[in-house]
Amino acid sequence: MAKAAGFFNLSIKNILANGRSSLENARIRLLYYGLLLILGTVSVIFINQLVQNQAVMGYITGTLLICIIILFKYLTWKPDWRFVSHALLVTGTMINMVDAFLIFQQVDIISVQLVLLIVIFGFYMLGQKWGMLYSILNVVPIILFMIYSSNNLYIINFRPSHLDQATLILGVLTNFILLVFIHNHFYQAFQTNMRQLKKNSEEQGRLNSVLEAAIDKAEKSSLAKSEFLSTMSHEIRTPLNAVIGMSNLLMMSNPRPDQKENLEILKFSAGNLLAIVNDVLDFNKIESGKIVFENIRFNLAELMQNICGGQKPKAIEKGLNFVLDIDSRVKNKVVIGDPTRLTQVIFNLVSNAIKFTQQGEVHVLVELVEDRHDRVTIQFSVKDTGIGIEKENLNAIFEPFTQESVTTTRQYGGTGLGLAIVKRLLELSGVQMQVLSQPGRGSEFSFNIEFPVSTEPVVEKVIKPQEPVATEQDGESDMSHLNVLVAEDNMVNTMLMKKLFSKWKLKSSFAENGALAVEQVQYGNFDIILMDLQMPVMNGFDAATEIRKLKDPKKAVTPIIALTASALIDIREKVFDSGMNDYVSKPFKPNELREKIMKLTSGDALLNDNSQVAL
Known part of the structure; x- marks a missing residue:
């Protein structure tokens, strides 16, 4: 960044900035030293004209000297090189026109030098567009003047002035010095830019190599993570399969009441462990970005009844009133979507509502918000009378492995992944979750999903009497032939x-x-x-x-x-x-x-x- 340059600053060090490109700093240096050179030359010419009593030339040179001093002071105060460049080019163009058409009424070597200076300075300082404009403004009038004055005619009835030899030599020398200085200065800047570009290219190559190595490492890390989770899943699920399977077998063998209670505790604990493993794996799938949503036909009302039907016994065990309220306009709707992911979302919300509610009710609402025949918007709402959530903790509950507080985690258990999974799944579907909650009074989680409606006719299911599936208790052997x-x-x-x-x-x-x-x-x-x-x-x-x-x-x-x-x-x-x-x-x-x-x-x-x- 540029150092703070005060109004009385005259040093170039205070107006150069580390944050600018080397080309911009080169332009500021060119203006600084170029203005000093012009200032010195114009001062000598002004003193010489005062000594020789050249009034007209003295006024013009004095005005130019004041302009140069103002521009130099402005540059050392606020290094706005574009404004100063435009001001110099406008001033040079006006001097060129006044000298050629009014003062000297001829095109001499100084006029030619001045035109060259303006052309070169315009392109180097302000680029192609402005350089071309200032070139045309200076070259075209001079050429037209030379053509018009070829017959020794004056533009106006005014006696032209003449420069003394000392002033002419000093002006020509100054212009040559400026031309050489501009070319030399920008050539050095060009060389510096080329070196910097080469250095940047080498650094970019090194950074690309580092980036490729980092990407390769990240991919290997991601693959290792996936393989680790797969291996751990296999290793954990294999003994869990035996624990849950043996529990099921023992419960099929008509155990005594005390044995049945122990087996239920064993099965419940194994089920909790399995749920934790499943949550971690589901979250990993979502975070990996490899979740693919299906688009299949399903009956929304039947799906909700199946989801809530499996959760209702848990609510009844806790003495809760469980209500599933499905809009009558939804019951015959066959929609197109991903029933698996919707099940995952609703299951987690209902499971949380039951988990964090000690008394009262859990209310699941499915309401038709908008029906456009080929598409419907459905609102899903899960409301409970549980412990509620503090307002400042509403965002935290959607973070992975996070619950409202440590006390909540200790009291109710869980990984804190349920709502994180819900939020990620809804976001991947372009759906936002709304939460209303009051501590001690309960919470309500709701969201709207738009489903395409199936155009195929709904086939009413005819329930036929089926032979009862053989169970372990009834002793039937309808699978004995397999x-x-x-x-x-x-x-x-x-x-x-x-x-x-x-x-x-x-x-x-x-x-x-x-x-x-x-x-x-x-x-x-x-x-x-x-x-x-x-x-x-x-x-x-x-x-x-x-x-x-x-x-x-x-x-x-x-x-x-x-x-x-x-x-x-x-x-x-x-x-x-x-x-x-x-x-x-x-x-x-x-x-x-x-x-x-x-x-x-x-x-x-x-x-x-x-x-x-x-x-």
């Missing part, structure tokens, strides 16, 4: 699957790795395959690919369900790309696994698979 192959390398999970299948009366075989699984499919007959993805010798993806290549068409289309504890973002695509039919995340819910086995082994499913292979 022969299942399980590819699993973890002994605890193998033991769990054996016990679970014995409850379902399923015939099962086990392979310790993918290669053995492919071999058993070649020589055996299986109705369905459960394939772990991370196994020694051959992983689940490769094993599924090899099975799909089998020559026996019946074995090649055997349904395969992936069993994965991985947290990779693109796991779903990899599963389907390898030829598998579906996947279940560990720890899996027995009913979910059972439903998928039943679905894939039904006659219609097998027929569809066979037809696809034939195509």
Whole structure:
């Protein structure tokens, strides 16, 4: 930055700025030393004209001397080099015109030098546009004057003046010095700029190398983070699968009331741990920017009933009144959007409302705000009568791993990721969350989403009587005809699957790795395959690919369900790309696994698979 230059400053050091470019500082130096040179020359000429009693020339030179002094003082006070340059060029143009057309009425060497000075000075100081303008203003009139005066005619009836020899020599010398000084000064500035440019280029190259290394390091760090989370997810989910699975098996065995209570505590704690792991992984997916939103048809009212239906028992356990209020105009609407992400948002908001409410109610409202036939705007609102939030903490609750206070964290637990996930998902959808809250009286979270409305006619579902699904308690064996192959390398999970299948009366075989699984499919007959993805010798993806290549068409289309504890973002695509039919995340819910086995082994499913292979 430039130093503060006072009104009485005369030093050039105080008007040069570190923040300016070298070219701007060169222009200020040129003006400073050029004005000093002109000031000295004009002073000598003025004194000489006073001595020789040249009144007219004395007045003109004196006026010029005053102008130069004012411009020099202005430059040393406020280094506005553009204004000073324009002022000098205007002054030089006026002197040139007055000398040629009025005072001397001829074009002499000084006039030519002055024109050259103005042309060079205009381009160097103010650039092409102004340089061209001042050049035209000086060159054109001089050329026209030379043509007009070629017949020894005067422009006006006024006797021209003549310069004495000393003044002429001094003027010519000064002009030559100025011409040489301008060229030399800007050549040095040009050389300095070239050196600086080279230095900057080298520095830019070095910075680019550092930046590339930093980007490479960041990418490797991000990949390592993703792989670490995937590995940790697998390692945590694998024992959790056994804990939750064994808890489910023990609860299916009609335990005593005291045993059932202990098992429920065990299952509840394992579920909380799983929820924490899921929150961390979900947040990592969102922060990585690899979340892809689906656009599929779904019934909004049914989705909300399913979400809140799973949460309502938790509210009832706490003695809360749970209300789901769906606008009647929404109940028959089939919209297009991402039901999975909407479920995640509503689930987190409702779960938080129940968690932080000790008495009163939780009210979930779904209201139609605007209906434009092809698009609808829906307002979602989750209101509770819980502990509320202080106004100054409203922004903090949306930060990751943050809750309103340490006391809240200790009392209610949790990672503080729920609302962070909600906010990120809504922001990625272009939706803003509104929060109204009063400490001790409750909170209300609301947001509006615009959905395209499906133009396809709504097909009313006809509920047909179904045979009751066999449960572990009723002893039915409707799955006893199925022969299942399980590819699993973890002994605890193998033991769990054996016990679970014995409850379902399923015939099962086990392979310790993918290669053995492919071999058993070649020589055996299986109705369905459960394939772990991370196994020694051959992983689940490769094993599924090899099975799909089998020559026996019946074995090649055997349904395969992936069993994965991985947290990779693109796991779903990899599963389907390898030829598998579906996947279940560990720890899996027995009913979910059972439903998928039943679905894939039904006659219609097998027929569809066979037809696809034939195509």
